[in-house]
Amino acid sequence: MKSNVTMRDIADKLGVSSVTVSKALNDKDGVSDELKERIKTLAGEMGYRFNTAAKSMKEGLTYNIGVVIPERFTGPSQSFYLHIYQQISRELEQYGYYGILHILHREDEEQLNLPRIYYDRKVDGFILLGQVSKPYIELVQSMDLPKMFLDFYDEHADIDSVVTDNFYGAYELTNYLIAQGHRDIAYVGNLYSTSSIQDRFLGYYKSLLEHRLPLRNEWVLSDRDDEGAVYVDVELPQPLPTAFVCNCDQVAYNLVQKLIAQGYRVPEDCSVVGFDNDVYATLIVPQLTTVGVDIEQMARTAIESIMKKISHPGSRFGRVLVQGHIVYRDSVQRIERP
Amino acid sequence: MKSNVTMRDIADKLGVSSVTVSKALNDKDGVSDELKERIKTLAGEMGYRFNTAAKSMKEGLTYNIGVVIPERFTGPSQSFYLHIYQQISRELEQYGYYGILHILHREDEEQLNLPRIYYDRKVDGFILLGQVSKPYIELVQSMDLPKMFLDFYDEHADIDSVVTDNFYGAYELTNYLIAQGHRDIAYVGNLYSTSSIQDRFLGYYKSLLEHRLPLRNEWVLSDRDDEGAVYVDVELPQPLPTAFVCNCDQVAYNLVQKLIAQGYRVPEDCSVVGFDNDVYATLIVPQLTTVGVDIEQMARTAIESIMKKISHPGSRFGRVLVQGHIVYRDSVQRIERP
DNA sequence: CTGAAAGCGCTTACAG
DNA sequence: CTGAAAGCGCTTACAG
Numbered sequence: 081m082k083s084n085v086t087m088r089d090i091a092d093k094l095g096v097s098s099v100t101v102s103k104a105l106n107d108k109d110g111v112s113d114e115l116k117e118r119i120k121t122l123a124g125e126m127g128y129r130f131n132t133a134a135k136s137m138k139e140g141l142t143y144n145i146g147v148v149i150p151e152r153f154t155g156p157s158q159s160f161y162l163h164i165y166q167q168i169s170r171e172l173e174q175y176g177y178y179g180i181l182h183i184l185h186r187e188d189e190e191q192l193n194l195p196r197i198y199y200d201r202k203v204d205g206f207i208l209l210g211q212v213s214k215p216y217i218e219l220v221q222s223m224d225l226p227k228m229f230l231d232f233y234d235e236h237a238d239i240d241s242v243v244t245d246n247f248y249g250a251y252e253l254t255n256y257l258i259a260q261g262h263r264d265i266a267y268v269g270n271l272y273s274t275s276s277i278q279d280r281f282l283g284y285y286k287s288l289l290e291h292r293l294p295l296r297n298e299w300v301l302s303d304r305d306d307e308g309a310v311y312v313d314v315e316l317p318q319p320l321p322t323a324f325v326c327n328c329d330q331v332a333y334n335l336v337q338k339l340i341a342q343g344y345r346v347p348e349d350c351s352v353v354g355f356d357n358d359v360y361a362t363l364i365v366p367q368l369t370t371v372g373v374d375i376e377q378m379a380r381t382a383i384e385s386i387m388k389k390i391s392h393p394g395s396r397f398g399r400v401l402v403q404g405h406i407v408y409r410d411s412v413q414r415i416e417r418p
Numbered sequence: 419m420k421s422n423v424t425m426r427d428i429a430d431k432l433g434v435s436s437v438t439v440s441k442a443l444n445d446k447d448g449v450s451d452e453l454k455e456r457i458k459t460l461a462g463e464m465g466y467r468f469n470t471a472a473k474s475m476k477e478g479l480t481y482n483i484g485v486v487i488p489e490r491f492t493g494p495s496q497s498f499y500l501h502i503y504q505q506i507s508r509e510l511e512q513y514g515y516y517g518i519l520h521i522l523h524r525e526d527e528e529q530l531n532l533p534r535i536y537y538d539r540k541v542d543g544f545i546l547l548g549q550v551s552k553p554y555i556e557l558v559q560s561m562d563l564p565k566m567f568l569d570f571y572d573e574h575a576d577i578d579s580v581v582t583d584n585f586y587g588a589y590e591l592t593n594y595l596i597a598q599g600h601r602d603i604a605y606v607g608n609l610y611s612t613s614s615i616q617d618r619f620l621g622y623y624k625s626l627l628e629h630r631l632p633l634r635n636e637w638v639l640s641d642r643d644d645e646g647a648v649y650v651d652v653e654l655p656q657p658l659p660t661a662f663v664c665n666c667d668q669v670a671y672n673l674v675q676k677l678i679a680q681g682y683r684v685p686e687d688c689s690v691v692g693f694d695n696d697v698y699a700t701l702i703v704p705q706l707t708t709v710g711v712d713i714e715q716m717a718r719t720a721i722e723s724i725m726k727k728i729s730h731p732g733s734r735f736g737r738v739l740v741q742g743h744i745v746y747r748d749s750v751q752r753i754e755r756p
Numbered sequence: 757c758t759g760a761a762a763g764c765g766c767t768t769a770c771a772g
Numbered sequence: 773c774t775g776a777a778a779g780c781g782c783t784t785a786c787a788g
Binding site: 468 | 780781782783784
Binding site for chain 3: 086087088098099102103106130131133134135136137138139
């Protein structure tokens with residue numbers, strides 16, 4: 081296949097102008113159907129490939145969306161955001177867009193360097209996937225490009241976001257535990273690291289409130305540092321509660337292993353639930369009861385929104401919640417009330 | 419920040435020409451140091467951002483590399499290739515390039531549709547990450563763009579590739595098992611699905627040959643269909659061998675679960691080794707002895723090669739092998755020879 | 757050291 | 773229905 085065929089080449093062969101070729105290839109009015117067909121056929125035969133760069137320059141659009149993921153969410157054992165990115169790529173296809181992944185390095189986040197894709201005008205908009213520091217959020221706001229937060233939000237930043245309904249998911253999950261007879265329920269997660277962990281905690285707390293169960297400080301267990309990165313070893317409280325609501329499957333996974341290592345049986349001695357329904361939920365015995373995050377819907381909503389922002393600057397969507405659903409597995413045991 | 423600042427705007431403010439601005443911003447000769455500084459400073463103040471699209475059109479380069487991954491390697495539980503893609507993105511940074519992910523849908527592979535990024539001239543080269551069908555390989559060859567195969571190869575296709583040294587890795591791993599006293603060693607993998615599985619098998623076989631151990635057909639166990647997609651249940655041979663060489667960690671993981679479910683202890687009754695050192699290797703008790711694939715080195719080599727192909731069309735690299743390394747964990751037991 | 761001219765490949769008015 | 777002209781923002785010779 082020849083690669084350097086232009087509209088002009090096609091036009092010359094047919095003795096028409098390149099304007100006509102452009103119209104024909106873009107299915108615009110102003111060309112007879114017959115000529116249109118001839119042009120399209122010849123374009124195919126000559127191996128014509130559209131030059132997006134030329135269109136880009138003319139229109140000022142790149143047809144790319146930048147997907148920025150902070151480095152700390154991309155370790156070898158973390159694939160959740162990569163899967164979301166993959167789903168974003170798929171969604172973008174329908175719009176003729178492409179997703180460019182940018183891993184935000186720790187240093188760049190600390191030193192407040194915007195992604196290179198911004199300075200290179202490589203993208204028409206940004207999706208920030210995963211919580212970043214407050215100063216970085218402010219920096220991001222200074223970019224005059226459509227942008228969305230995905231899977232986190234910030235109360236103070238006036239940026240549209242798409243998040244799982246963390247609050248409601250954790251609320252329902254805790255309700256379920258209570259319905260199974262549990263009264264002594266701990267929460268595992270650092271309340272000061274991400275909005276997700278905080279909101280899941282509040283959902284848990286709401287459920288306790290509604291059932292008039294006390295919130296016990298010694299049953300709120302931190303699992304990581306404030307940056308949300310390093311997982312710390314969770315200290316088991318004594319006496320043990322009968323159930324743990326973990327802020328994510330990975331932490332639930334670690335907790336179950338720890339419980340088992342200390343001689344407890346799950347769920348017989350102690351029930352554990354997670355959140356996310358990711359790979360960790362099924363790679364352990366017992367498999368975890370958890371909240372399934374609707375990755376497809378999140379990607380779809382984020383892309384729909386950012387596309388509207390590109391075509392209609394100034395569109396606002398606020399904070400959009402995407403419902404998850406409880407996945408019932410084997411890590412919860414019904415207990416009889418004394 | 420204003421987004422529509424051009425070189426011309428900067429030039430006008432300074433009373434110079436846009437050529438001079440271009441030279442200054444690109445650090446080319448032909449501008450006095452003093453003027454260069456003034457231009458750079460003003461560019462910063464005015465929030466100038468480079469317009470890659472214009473450069474692209476002028477040079478005919480997109481500064482993008484397409485990374486094509488067949489859909490069947492991207493399921494929710496498969497993150498290996500996504501991590502490689504991520505590493506590719508990082509490597510590309512140094513070259514001022516970006517990686518565009520394209521998931522190759524099943525239908526497009528079957529109906530022999532080239533990725534949209536090709537027709538849109540979105541990329542200067544392709545990395546095909548993960549084995550595709552023979553007809554698709556031929557189709558890919560018809561594209562007149564630099565391309566590399568990553569993590570697989572095809573004997574008949576004359577395309578450069580970067581692969582883990584599967585042969586040598588499996589050979590060493592099998593040697594290790596034999597050194598631990600094992601003589602009855604099975605291999606798990608469909609020999610007709612991918613080049614990796616085949617080569618790993620041959621490494622296993624070479625080790626057997628060298629130690630004058632017979633290759634027993636009933637100990638070569640298929641784990642998937644010929645397309646490499648669907649994992650089938652592995653049938654355990656009776657009597658059980660003392661060790662299994664699995665073609666990847668995921669299959670080893672499944673096998674260990676099956677063995678345990680049937681009442682065997684691993685590694686006491688039976689040793690199991692995997693390949694890849696991915697998330698499956700450590701998410702099970704016992705953790706798996708396996709071959710660690712050097713993702714960084716693979717990405718680095720692939721990117722170096724494709725960059726050379728772009729700057730020097732016609733460069734050839736052949737099949738480049740990247741060495742892995744055995745990771746010793748707890749799934750192998752030394753057995754005493756009778 | 758500095759700049760006028762031409763061109764990369766397309767699309768958008770506008771004129772016929 | 774068809775096309776000549778202008779322009780998107782840059783870079784590459786080339787001339788001064």
